Amino acid sequence: MAALGCSRLRWALLGQRMAGCGLCPPGARAKAALPTAVPTADDPGAGPGQPRLQSWEQLAGPGPLQFFFHLFVRGYVLHLHKLQTLYKAKYGPMWISHLGPQLHVNLASAPLVEQVMRQESKYPVRNDMDLWKAHRDLHGLAYGPFTINGHGWYQLRQALNQRILKPTEAALYTEALNEVIDDFLVRLKQVRADSASGDQVSDVAHQLYDFALEVICYILFEKRVGCLRHPIPPDTKAFIHSVQLMFQNSIYVTFLPKWTQSLLPFWGRYLEGWNNIFSFGKKLIDQKLQEIEAQPQTEGQTSGYLHFLLSNGLLSPHEALGSLPELLLAGVDTTSNTLTWALYHLSKDQEIQKTLHKEVVGVVPAGQVPRYTDFAHMPLLRAVIKETLRLYPVVPVNSRIAVEKEVKVGGFVFPKNTQFVFCHYVVSRDPSTYPDPESFQPQRWLRKGQAKDSAKTHHPFGSVPFGYGVRACMGRRIAELEMHLLLTRLIQKYQVVLAPETREVKDVARIVLVPNKKVGLRLLQR
Ligand code: HEM
Numbered sequence: 152m153a154a155l156g157c158s159r160l161r162w163a164l165l166g167q168r169m170a171g172c173g174l175c176p177p178g179a180r181a182k183a184a185l186p187t188a189v190p191t192a193d194d195p196g197a198g199p200g201q202p203r204l205q206s207w208e209q210l211a212g213p214g215p216l217q218f219f220f221h222l223f224v225r226g227y228v229l230h231l232h233k234l235q236t237l238y239k240a241k242y243g244p245m246w247i248s249h250l251g252p253q254l255h256v257n258l259a260s261a262p263l264v265e266q267v268m269r270q271e272s273k274y275p276v277r278n279d280m281d282l283w284k285a286h287r288d289l290h291g292l293a294y295g296p297f298t299i300n301g302h303g304w305y306q307l308r309q310a311l312n313q314r315i316l317k318p319t320e321a322a323l324y325t326e327a328l329n330e331v332i333d334d335f336l337v338r339l340k341q342v343r344a345d346s347a348s349g350d351q352v353s354d355v356a357h358q359l360y361d362f363a364l365e366v367i368c369y370i371l372f373e374k375r376v377g378c379l380r381h382p383i384p385p386d387t388k389a390f391i392h393s394v395q396l397m398f399q400n401s402i403y404v405t406f407l408p409k410w411t412q413s414l415l416p417f418w419g420r421y422l423e424g425w426n427n428i429f430s431f432g433k434k435l436i437d438q439k440l441q442e443i444e445a446q447p448q449t450e451g452q453t454s455g456y457l458h459f460l461l462s463n464g465l466l467s468p469h470e471a472l473g474s475l476p477e478l479l480l481a482g483v484d485t486t487s488n489t490l491t492w493a494l495y496h497l498s499k500d501q502e503i504q505k506t507l508h509k510e511v512v513g514v515v516p517a518g519q520v521p522r523y524t525d526f527a528h529m530p531l532l533r534a535v536i537k538e539t540l541r542l543y544p545v546v547p548v549n550s551r552i553a554v555e556k557e558v559k560v561g562g563f564v565f566p567k568n569t570q571f572v573f574c575h576y577v578v579s580r581d582p583s584t585y586p587d588p589e590s591f592q593p594q595r596w597l598r599k600g601q602a603k604d605s606a607k608t609h610h611p612f613g614s615v616p617f618g619y620g621v622r623a624c625m626g627r628r629i630a631e632l633e634m635h636l637l638l639t640r641l642i643q644k645y646q647v648v649l650a651p652e653t654r655e656v657k658d659v660a661r662i663v664l665v666p667n668k669k670v671g672l673r674l675l676q677r
Pocket residue numbers: 277296297308477478479481482483485486489540544545546549550616617618619620621622623624625626627629630
């Protein structure tokens with residue numbers, strides 16, 4: 152299980168991303184350094200009295216061999232976010248790369264990201280997700296929210312958005328979340344008791360992974376799958392293994408040519424991983440259908456997410472099977488890693504932790520369970536999560552393909568089908584938006600009067616960890632609630648101290664930013 156924390160979603164997405172960042176078609180190599188080409192980063196260009204829009208061909212960028220050298224010889228393959236910092240220093244906030252006919256425009260400043268996001272079409276396209284689609288096509292499965300595009304995506308989101316998108320809808324799951332948190336606290340107590348010092352958790356990310364998986368299964372399927380039990384039930388263990396299998400093999404199937412699929416074991420393992428993930432989902436969906444048949448929902452009764460979608464005819468079982476596994480995958484690494492980073496920083500800054508503890512117990516005294524409405528009175532707690540996501544945007548690199556029309560950005564014009572790559576990690580550590588950007592300062596998110604050094608207003612696109620617009624994260628409100636509820640309970644109960652052997656932890660970009668080693672914490676009972 153511990154090793155699981157280092158694979159999953161990020162590998163597949165890494166594959167998708169890297170597939171688009173390499174080879175340049177002949178004659179389309181970068182030509183000029185950006186500083187002379189872009190009038191100003193904030194300037195969309197070509198307005199009245201402004202300089203004429205320039206062609207993207209004027210933009211600079213790394214050549215294919217150089218990119219390959221950086222990734223595989225210099226070892227940036229797990230540090231793509233750092234490579235982008237390097238490229239920004241060299242080429243400025245906008246540079247290009249290519250794969251065959253696909254033009255990639257990398258954007259590394261908040262105003263440039265804003266310009267593209269604000270020109271988004273009705274049906275935004277993130278990327279093509281070919282590898283994921285290949286599995287669905289092979290088995291006649293429906294596409295889910297990550298894999299589907301166009302009008303079909305829009306219709307699917309119309310259905311899936313219900314009962315999850317709004318904060319008040321997410322709040323309906325508070326009781327379920329608190330139930331899992333109760334069990335998680337029992338598990339932590341046991342883990343601490345089993346440690347040599349009697350208070351240590353040696354791999355926090357691993358514990359939080361189990362917690363997040365239990366949470367998301369309970370919310371989606373109203374089913375406890377036993378991630379926090381000992382031993383974990385075989386079905387759930389097999390599911391966890393399958394996620395690992397699928398993601399680990401994604402990296403190989405992305406880079407190896409198609410003709411190797413029948414010769415080498417990776418493609419078969421990749422498909423096997425997906426098949427088991429879908430079998431797990433199918434079993435839960437079938438159980439839910441039987442429950443609905445046996446006991447239809449009565450009026451006024453609050454049901455779980457899947458129950459609601461199926462019993463209201465918003466999704467057919469076939470559509471549910473296409474979507475739910477994708478939601479499951481999206482809901483685990485994201486929250487578990489964010490919580491890990493938040494606890495790591497709180498353990499390193501005891502002053503902030505002390506202030507946070509004061510805020511938390513002032514609203515929810517020790518022994519009491521927080522409710523959704525409590526967080527309106529906990530600005531520092533919310534700021535801790537915001538600051539964590541600024542430093543470690545779970546998706547450090549995201550993208551949009553302009554499928555409908557040409558797009559004007561930073562004084563340049565880009566043809567239809569250009570892929571824009573948002574370098575969120577670089578953007579959210581930009582010193583011009585966030586002074587002293589490498590340091591953990593939740594206070595920078597507090598409004599005037601809430602902190603001594605009141606922060607100036609940040610650029611609205613400086614940190615957008617949940618994305619933007621109609622294609623933004625569906626699970627944002629659930630994720631925030633889950634993280635707020637758990638952090639409150641932990642801070643109420645424990646003083647969090649870094650385990651001596653952990654020392655400095657660095658981030659590794661396996662698409663999701665994960666710690667480069669186990670994060671050990673001592674949880675001292677208050
Ligand atoms: C800390 C927690 C999380 C973060 C930071 C996060 C971040 C993101 C980001 C950046 C995107 C891409 C948005 C875009 O392209 O504009 C996304 C998409 C998505 N997220 Fe999350 N996410 C989190 C938790 C969750 C959870 C708990 C769920 C499930 C309930 C979830 C479900 C999804 C889905 C289904 C999409 C695809 C939406 C679409 O393409 O229409 N996420 N998330």
